Amino acid sequence: xxxxxxxxxxxxxxxxxxxxxxxxxxxxxxxxxxxxxxxxxxxxxxxxxxxxxxxxxxxxxxxxxxxxxxxxxxxxxxxxxxxxxxxxxxxxxxxxxxxxxxxxxxxxxxxxxxxxxxxxxxxxxxxxxxxxxxxxxxxxxxxxxxxxxxxxxxxxxxxxxxxxxxxxxxxxxxxxxxxxxxxxxxxxxxxxxxxxxxxxxxxxxxxxxxxxxxxxxxxxxxxxxxxxxxxxxxxxxxxxxxxxxxxxxxxxxxxxxxxxxxxxxxxxxxxxxxxxxxx
Amino acid sequence: xxxxxxxxxxxxxxxxxxxxxxxxxxxxxxxxxxxxxxxxxxxxxxxxxxxxxxxxxxxxxxxxxxxxxxxxxxxxxxxxxxxxxxxxxxxxxxxxxxxxxxxxxxxxxxxxxxxxxxxxxxxxxxxxxxxxxxxxxxxxxxxxxxxxxxxxxxxxxxxxxxxxxxxxxxxxxxxxxxxxxxxxxxxxxxxxxxxxxxxxxxxxxxxxxxxxxxxxxxxxxxxxxxxxxxxxxxxxxxxxxxxxxxxxxxxxxxxxxxxxxxxxxxxxxxxxxxxxxxxxxxxxxxxxxxxxxxxxxxxxxxxxxxxxxxxxxxxxxxxxxxxxxxxxxxxxxxxx
Numbered sequence: 356x357x358x359x360x361x362x363x364x365x366x367x368x369x370x371x372x373x374x375x376x377x378x379x380x381x382x383x384x385x386x387x388x389x390x391x392x393x394x395x396x397x398x399x400x401x402x403x404x405x406x407x408x409x410x411x412x413x414x415x416x417x418x419x420x421x422x423x424x425x426x427x428x429x430x431x432x433x434x435x436x437x438x439x440x441x442x443x444x445x446x447x448x449x450x451x452x453x454x455x456x457x458x459x460x461x462x463x464x465x466x467x468x469x470x471x472x473x474x475x476x477x478x479x480x481x482x483x484x485x486x487x488x489x490x491x492x493x494x495x496x497x498x499x500x501x502x503x504x505x506x507x508x509x510x511x512x513x514x515x516x517x518x519x520x521x522x523x524x525x526x527x528x529x530x531x532x533x534x535x536x537x538x539x540x541x542x543x544x545x546x547x548x549x550x551x552x553x554x555x556x557x558x559x560x561x562x563x564x565x566x567x568x569x570x571x572x573x574x575x576x577x578x579x580x581x582x583x584x585x586x587x588x589x590x591x592x593x594x595x596x597x598x599x600x601x602x603x604x605x606x607x608x609x610x611x612x613x614x615x616x617x618x619x620x621x622x623x624x625x626x627x628x629x630x631x632x633x634x
Numbered sequence: 635x636x637x638x639x640x641x642x643x644x645x646x647x648x649x650x651x652x653x654x655x656x657x658x659x660x661x662x663x664x665x666x667x668x669x670x671x672x673x674x675x676x677x678x679x680x681x682x683x684x685x686x687x688x689x690x691x692x693x694x695x696x697x698x699x700x701x702x703x704x705x706x707x708x709x710x711x712x713x714x715x716x717x718x719x720x721x722x723x724x725x726x727x728x729x730x731x732x733x734x735x736x737x738x739x740x741x742x743x744x745x746x747x748x749x750x751x752x753x754x755x756x757x758x759x760x761x762x763x764x765x766x767x768x769x770x771x772x773x774x775x776x777x778x779x780x781x782x783x784x785x786x787x788x789x790x791x792x793x794x795x796x797x798x799x800x801x802x803x804x805x806x807x808x809x810x811x812x813x814x815x816x817x818x819x820x821x822x823x824x825x826x827x828x829x830x831x832x833x834x835x836x837x838x839x840x841x842x843x844x845x846x847x848x849x850x851x852x853x854x855x856x857x858x859x860x861x862x863x864x865x866x867x868x869x870x871x872x873x874x875x876x877x878x879x880x881x882x883x884x885x886x887x888x889x890x891x892x893x894x895x896x897x898x899x900x901x902x903x904x905x906x907x908x909x910x911x912x913x914x915x916x917x918x919x920x921x922x923x924x925x926x927x928x929x930x931x932x933x934x935x936x937x938x939x940x941x942x943x944x945x946x947x948x949x950x951x952x953x954x955x956x957x958x959x960x961x962x963x964x965x966x967x968x969x970x
Contacts, residue, residue, distance in 0.1 A: 358712055359744045360702045360895075408705040408895070409888030435911035449708045597910050599884045602744035605900070606881030607908050610916075611854070612934040617743065631854045633916050 359602060362406040362451025363391035367444055368426060375511030378433040379477055380442060381418060383426050384452060395455060397421055398462060399485040400593060400621045403454030404601050405429060405441065413437035414598050414616070417455065418480040420487035422494070427452070430480045430514060456601035457620045460485055460565065460591065469499035471557045471585075473576050475548050475568025476507050481593055482567050483515050486522070495527060502557045506533040506548040506572075510541045531555055549575035559584035565591045577624065587625035594620045594634055610634050636806055639798040639815035640822050646796070649814045650677030653720050657757075660694060661722040662687045671721070682723045682789075685763055686770070686947060690728040690877035691721055695752045696735060699898045702748070702884065707891045713748075719756040720808065727772045727947040729760050729784030731877030737939040738880055748897075757808045760785035761796075764829055766837050769948030771961055774841045777946055779833040780826075790826045797826045841961040842968060843932070843942075849968065850933040854925070858970050862963055863924035865956045870901035872950035872958070873927065878943045881907070902926045928963065 365384040373379040386392045395403075398421055404412045413435070419428035433442045444450070460481075470489060474482045482503075489498045503522065507513045513532065522530050533544035533551045544551055548568065557564075564585050566576055573592070580590055596608035596615040603617040611631040613619065627634075641649065653659045660671050661680035669684040671691040704711045732753070739746040740753065762780035763770070772778055782788050786805030789796040798815055800806040809815070873879040883900040887893050900907060903924075908917045917923050931943030944960070951959045 358747050360748075360897075361710060361712065364708050364710075407886075408703075408707070408710075409886050409891065409893045411886050412884060438911075451708075451710075595910070596916070597908050599882065602746075603742065604738060604744070604746065604880070605883070606902060606930070607900075609930075609934065611929070612937045633922070 359453065362404070362453040363388065363395060364449055365391075365427075365452045367446050367448050367450070369446060371517075373430060373514035373516075374477075378442075379430060379514055380433075381428055381430045381514075382441070382444075383419070383428045384450070385426050386452070387449070392424070395427065395452070397427075397455035398459035399488045400459035400481050401455040401457045402481075402601070402620060403427075403429070403452050403456065405431070405437065406451030406453060407437055407440050408451065410440040411437045412453075412599070413441075414456070414601060416481040416484075416593070416620070418484055420484050420491060422488060422491040430477070430483075432477050454601060456616055458618065460621055462488075465563050466497045467499065467561075469558065469560070469562040470501050471562055471564045472501070472503040472505070473548060473552055473564060473566045473568070473572075473580075474503070474505045475572035476512065477514060478567040478569065478593075479505060479514055482565055483518060485565065486528075487518070490522070490525070490528060499561065500529065500557075501527065502529040502531070502555065504531045504533070504548060504552050504555060506535065506546075506551065506568075508535045510534050510538055510543075529555075529557075547575070548572050549579050552576055553579045553582075556583060559586075559589070563589050563591060565593075567593050587628055588623050590624035592622055592624060592627060594622060596620075596634065636800055636810055638800070638818040638823065639809075639812075640792070640795045640818045641798055641812070641815035642795050645814040646680065646682065647677035649809075649812060650674060650680055650722065652812075653677075653722070653808075656718075657720045658717045659720045659722055660691060674722075680723060682761055682791075685765065685767055686725065686949070686952075688949075688953075689875055690731060690947065690949070691724055692728070692731065692735070692877050694719060694721055694756065695732065695749050696739075696880060699896050700748060701894050702897050703895045705888075705891075705893060705895070716752045716755045719752070720759065721756055722759045723789075724758050724760045724785065725763055725947070726760060726779060726781040726783075726785070726788075727770075727777055727945040728877050729758055730772075730777050730781065730945045731947070732758075732784045734878040734935065734941055734943055734945070735880055737935075737941050741939075757786050757804050758784060759787040759789065759805070759809070761789040762791065762830065762833065764791050764833050766833060767948060767952075769951045770837055770946060771840050771948060772946035773834060773837045774839055774843060774961070775942055775944050775946040778830075779837065780830045790829060792822060792825045792829065795822075797822050841964045843964055846964065846968060847933045847936040849970075850929055853967065853970060854929075856970060858967060859921040859925040862928075862958075862966065863919075863921040866903075866920055866924055866958060867956060868903050868905075868920055868923065869955060870903040871953045871955070872960075873901040873903055874899060875949040875953045877945060877947055877949070878931065902930065928967070932964070 369383040599605040
């Protein structure tokens, strides 16, 4: 029997400062062992425990696409003890990674449908994984239209700018990037994500909406989606919770009988409406 | 299974001394002014007369603190396999609690190897309860003072001797050929029946939980939780002394690059248990935490793995500093 608490050793290959505040950084890891690379097979929307020996562990969504087989990326905001310690590490340093955990996005159901990604701020990470997965040449034909609406407080807080630039040049993705407040150099959209969502008005027909962002963005985006005709069963959310084990054992991430770590973190709005709302 | 045996009470220390030669043996014993399960050095230390130890023997499988990994930078070592263990004098409620923990840790999508290998390395010799305590309510939650689920051998106190029944092959291998016991007679078996009847008679139903799980499903937003948590101090002793509670934290301790990763007991009754690093807390109040404890045991576990998370040992009642009685809590919920 393998030990699920034993993390796979992984080396930092690259780090990218994502925002002007420099508190959000993407870490690209390569697993040290070939076996680990094979074992760590994941789908978009799953997460892993990043393990810093002597400091602790932190559950973080996987930000790279499952199609990128040679590395795995996590975008981490400096918040607590573990993430602060992680931000001090550099290329060439090693940590442990255990997982993947959670259900991920229901790709089988999403195939053949139009996908509307609605993301705000730093919560873009697993949706970026999803977007890059869909845009991969092997997968693009299996999905319909792809619309991405992404916003941040200000231009300097937009993450994955290199991806946004790349996606903006493609004709198989409708990309709408917005900021709450522009600056002198900003020539793009200005406005809150829910407002832009209403302006873009993506069709709900044969579509899934995937929503992730700060609570206030979610609160105002859901009524817009509802008005556009998205049923709660076709609106996907990804939740965060304090968690330790990632396997449904340690007892702290449950919403009623559902465990965010193993029954989630991706839930339909319909599922969430039927829960106790304790999140 | 082989026929039952009887063993004279005065032979028990010798029997235990023999077992101690071959295994780690844990039994109830006096320790730190309490009665606790711990490792016997001598068979005479065992206190089979103690009906309910301060803590259950849960720690034999799920210790309060255990090493998950030891590390030196990126060199990781796992702890060695556990020693073979005989747990002697386990009460039926505590044995039943292991079936709850098995559902969580063993038959999970991610089996917990630390727990599972301890379970596999352990033989459980139980003892029925002739005189249940006032706080005992095993019969209300599907158990009984002589129930055997989770046990390998059951001892029944027949006055000057114990009836020894073998419930599993493991139990039979451990004690089946002990030279200190003899074959039981029909009158021994009849004596046991009498003792069981008398013990069950002493536990008068104190909590009626028929249909409780379904009822709890509709009570999440009921004001009853506020009322029930009013006197609770949030000390968490109910969860620490509960044989089925299994919530835990994982923490690292290190000096320089060398250290250990520990899994330690935690409690849903503490505010920091669910506190996000953003400051958000989905269970910010005592009533939300009281609700979580009751819901987890009597509804979520039933819903998720088909088992009740309470075995009626009564430790949460006896240890509560403000006398919260889970039986009254459940009755209050059923009245709602």
